[in-house]
Amino acid sequence: MAGRYDRFPTLRVPGHEVLLGYEALVGALARRVGALRLSGADRVVVACDSYPGVRDDEVLEALARLRPEVLVDTRELFPEPDELTRRMEPFLTDDRVFGRMCFGELEDFMDAGSLTSARERVGGARGLVVVCGFGAALVHPGDVLVYCDVTRWEIQLRYRAGMPNYRCDNGGDDPLRKFKRGYFVEWRLADRHKARLLGRADFVVDTVDAGSPRAVAGPALAEALDVASSRPFRTVPYFDPGVWGGQWMRERFDLPDGAPNYAWSFDGVPEENALALAFDNAVVRVPAMDLTLLRPLPLLGEGVYARYGAEFPIRFDLLDTMGGQNLSLQVHPTTDYIRRAFGMAYTQDESYYVLDAEQGACVYLGLREGVDPGEMMAALERANAGGEPFDAERYVNRLPARPHDHFLIPAGTVHCSGAGTMVLEVSATPYIFTFKLWDWGRTGLDGRPRPV
Template sequence: MTTVDSRGVPLEDYMLDDGSSYVKLPTVPLPAGSEILVGDEAWRAAMDLAKSRAERPVIAVDVYPGGDVDSLIARIQSALPGIEIIDVEDAAGATPEAIEALIARNLTSDRVFGVMSHFELDEFYDVDRRDALRERIGERTGPVVLVGWGADLAADRDADVLVLVDMARWEIQQRQRAGAGNWRAGNGDLDILRKYKRGFFVEWRTADRHKRDMFERVDFVVDGNAAPEGAGAVLGDDFRGALAAATTGPFRVVPFFDPGVWGGQWMKSTLDLDPTPQNYAWCFDCVPEENSLLLEAGGRVVEVPAMDLVLSQPRALLGERTFARFGAEFPIRFDFLDTMGGGNLSLQVHPLTDYIRDTFGMSYTQDESYYMLDAGDDAVVYLGVRNDVDPEEMVAALRAATDGEHPFDAEKYINTYPARKHDHFAIPAGTVHCSGANSMVLEISATPYIFTFKLWDWGRVGLDGIPRPVHLDHGVKNIQWDRDADWVDRNLVGQVEEIRRESGLVEERTGLHELEFIETRRHWFDQSAAHDTEGTVNVLNLVEGDEVEVVSPTDAFPPYTVHYAETFIVPAAVGPYVVRRTPNSRSERFATVKAYVRGTRTTDD
């Protein structure tokens, strides 16, 4: 009999299969003895616990914005017939109009960009209605279940049992694409980019601040990504134990894949993806704010946001110095950009730190780099402006191109460089760039997510048929015109420096530019390569070779298998570790690319 998870996925889909392929559903083990409850059994267990603590208990079911509150209430009613259930959002939430007025300045009129907010959840509740709800709760004659985003606040943070229904942002985006709206907004038919903007700049920031306060108190965590009738739940102690244990060894987040207008075919074939979509443009393989973790026990899984680990274990995960610099943010992003058999990315530029802070309220910007996992014979990278380019002439040509009738002659103004497998191009903010067609890029970058200013998109529309937004005014203010061919040649292309060489091992610095805060190292090896986190988080990808394992020289964690193109995280708390070939490895040579934050290692003193 096949064992399945709470969503009907066979458990073997989560396991390392034959030791040779990309694992699309990696798991993180729950502590020994943990049990995942599914559907009604979770709600009955919550009520049993509540009744053991109080005669007329209050259960607060706090739901991350984007969760299906109506379906949750129906599920709880089925599991606990006769129990009073209150939708706290309807009972005490501010009107949609009041919320809209409150957040208008943060949303702006722009389709994509807003301003980072610092709201607390109680600002989205009507004070009088909230107080009336609390009075109603105080007068209860039996058990009551409060459901919705803010249930913990409605219970005055004093519920007898606290349940967190958590969701990954990627799942929220899928629901929004299918017609779901933002929290109490009634905007299901709104442009998806505007719905994402409201989540990114307002709702998710507020929600993360709110749930971070609950982590140490929560009694149950429920998988809000799954349908309520089959959603898994885990005890709060087991949830906390799994996150703490995750910082003691290497792990992977759950990658997600998405099509795009320029998408290619490399990931579909090489990573054995569903062949149905026309292409795959993106894969986010290490973006904890977007990705999730699968917590596994006894043949079942609970999916939680990977950001929960960052928020609850920042020092052990990031390291003291990285945490001191960035707070509970994961500053390094690894993702794939597939244009093999596809088209060029948009010609773009990222904002300078001063600009992104003053304009959008972000504390750091998207410095990045392109590492070529693979490339066709005609692959190129567009990088920097050509020598002696006339800025006014180029800007005028870009503006003319916005009418869709005067294509921008990119090669006239932008340098092109041949791209070969294992080339690494540094791209500090302010540098005009894009990857051309027939490239498979491992993008290594900082993590402000959406702050890409498109300058020219080759006259395309999005998959939704709507012209993709071009932010020329923002972009022009950030182009560094002195980054011409001469400067790019000296600073961004072919910047490989050998650090050490010994029998069967070569370590190289492959970038990035001195203006960027990420350091990257490539290790070529035949048998093994020794590493040490030195007190800061490491992010690695196996860019050459079929299979390796990550081991502890002191057996501090069990061997962890990694396959070609898989990105994995080694928490700062791990210290020394070794990447080595496995008995199943068939490759003769291996290589990893490792990234970490400069100036945060113990040897940087």
């Protein structure tokens, strides 16, 4: 039974054409370079910067068709993988899931000597120079600036398919560890760098589809962001299976049959979702985070912006256990703990709004009166070590859940939705700080124990 849910929301931005494919993009760049040369420039630099996770080889091969006198691949300006990992170690930790937020600058992680040499090489060149890759604008700001973008959901899919982290040889590693490195380090550096570039980019390129980029002129993107920040919009949702997932969304949202279930839908998470911008001849997908970075004040308003800065401090997602299992029993850190442990200024308060529920469905919420925390922790440790299963109802309140019930869940409250519920989760955070306490003794879809 398919409903009226729109899986492919777009934001209409008329009056602009999209460059489809590398041939069109390279042709537009050649014309721009030619005009600059005709104006008397004896050197023209095309800086093609990118987000880590973009297919660099593909982009570099395309730009080589411009036949530049000098071609700089920025991957050569970073340390060897072992040294780069050493520099990131303070933010990575030994934990499988959690690191520490990196507040550094991209240049801190590049090789200083190589970067200086590249700048000198470009500065002394004549003719056409192309600098391509993550950090290209640190070599030269570009007489023509191109930015190749990609959504974080697409990056996560590439991690699962075997893509390594940037300038790393960990392609076969645990995807959760790759995600951790991206989330806590690479994406923080990249967002800080990108925020300084997008506003002056001549072209912005959607690189989601292999071999088929979609590029728009910088002014077209600027207009699209103005439109998005001044009216209601939706981000493009994505859906993911999970060990506890259900069937409610599949039946009502007309989702593909390939997955065993659908546990999550992330429908309003600018950190990860895309904006689909419908220009005259094609749709271009850009990270919704671009809107947050470039239009924070009109998007958020003065009060929210003053409190949180250029972050979208709320997320919307759907949790489907209809015909599935309990979520992991979990807790989100208090404000004091998240500040001390992760350098974050605020934490995850949230709520569950029950859209639908089976007979007898429940939500686990808060510790029962008189529970001894030490006794509970000992029971959790024994259960997670393979001993007697954790008796959740002995320690945690089990509350009946019916359609349209609304449960408030302050940070520090043990909770989870039970089997047979369809929940709209609204959380006061864009981030991922969920501590799983007990996963009911099961493994993940990959057959591995889920991290607790």
